[in-house]
Amino acid sequence: xxxxxxxxxxxxxxxxxxxxxxxxxxxxxxxxxxxxxxxxxxxxxxxxxxxxxxxxxxxxxxxxxxxxxxxxxxxxxxxxxxxxxxxxxxxxxxxxxxxxxxxxxxxxxxxxx
Amino acid sequence: xxxxxxxxxxxxxxxxxxxxxxxxxxxxxxxxxxxxxxxxxxxxxxxxxxxxxxxxxxxxxxxxxxxxxxxxxxxxxxxxxxxxxxxxxxxxxxxxxxxxxxxxxxxxxxxxxx
Numbered sequence: 001x002x003x004x005x006x007x008x009x010x011x012x013x014x015x016x017x018x019x020x021x022x023x024x025x026x027x028x029x030x031x032x033x034x035x036x037x038x039x040x041x042x043x044x045x046x047x048x049x050x051x052x053x054x055x056x057x058x059x060x061x062x063x064x065x066x067x068x069x070x071x072x073x074x075x076x077x078x079x080x081x082x083x084x085x086x087x088x089x090x091x092x093x094x095x096x097x098x099x100x101x102x103x104x105x106x107x108x109x110x111x112x113x
Numbered sequence: 114x115x116x117x118x119x120x121x122x123x124x125x126x127x128x129x130x131x132x133x134x135x136x137x138x139x140x141x142x143x144x145x146x147x148x149x150x151x152x153x154x155x156x157x158x159x160x161x162x163x164x165x166x167x168x169x170x171x172x173x174x175x176x177x178x179x180x181x182x183x184x185x186x187x188x189x190x191x192x193x194x195x196x197x198x199x200x201x202x203x204x205x206x207x208x209x210x211x212x213x214x215x216x217x218x219x220x221x222x223x224x225x226x227x
Contacts, residue, residue: 040219043203
């Protein structure tokens with residue numbers, strides 16, 4: 001069974017704080033992804049990574065950075081949190097094969113005050 | 114730029130009825146995915162459709178793909194309350210250095226009333 005875990009289910013931070021969201025998968029997947037989910041907008045890709053230390057910008061990377069130092073772990077960093085980054089953040093992973101589906105973590109609901 | 118649109122965005126239906134959710138996408142792709150999300154939960158993979166004419170069924174849900182029309186449908190047969198959830202389709206526009214980037218639709222919130 002694929003398991004994708006995220007470090008927190010709920011987070012409350014203040015504007016300007018640096019925020020770290022951690023994601024760990026236990027299935028040796030090459031690909032990892034960070035999305036944010038907002039009502040009416042579906043899921044939007046922030047960053048993804050297809051290998052250790054490799055990263056690619058998604059559709060909305062502004063205000064975010066990522067780190068992948070180990071294959072199983074992918075971190076999302078908000079350098080200076082802003083209220084418009086209040087959202088649900090979902091991590092996902094998948095195998096390298098192109099037909100493989102993505103497996104999602106439980107999500108982190110972030111509130112920036 | 115690939116755009117993925119679902120309709121309807123909200124659907125309320127009675128148990129026992131049939132209905133269809135539509136997923137249109139704007140550029141060529143032959144990989145389409147359907148996911149389910151229960152309230153407060155994460156996304157669960159339902160179907161992966163890999164070629165034109167592909168049809169997959171699981172219980173009361175059936176998904177199909179028409180790559181020429183750039184359309185996928187998720188058909189619900191004789192709906193039951195347990196199928197209440199938000200359903201997302203997602204399309205893969207291209208392979209970028211091996212990664213599997215997906216573009217998601219807005220989601221269809223389905224409510225099935227007894």
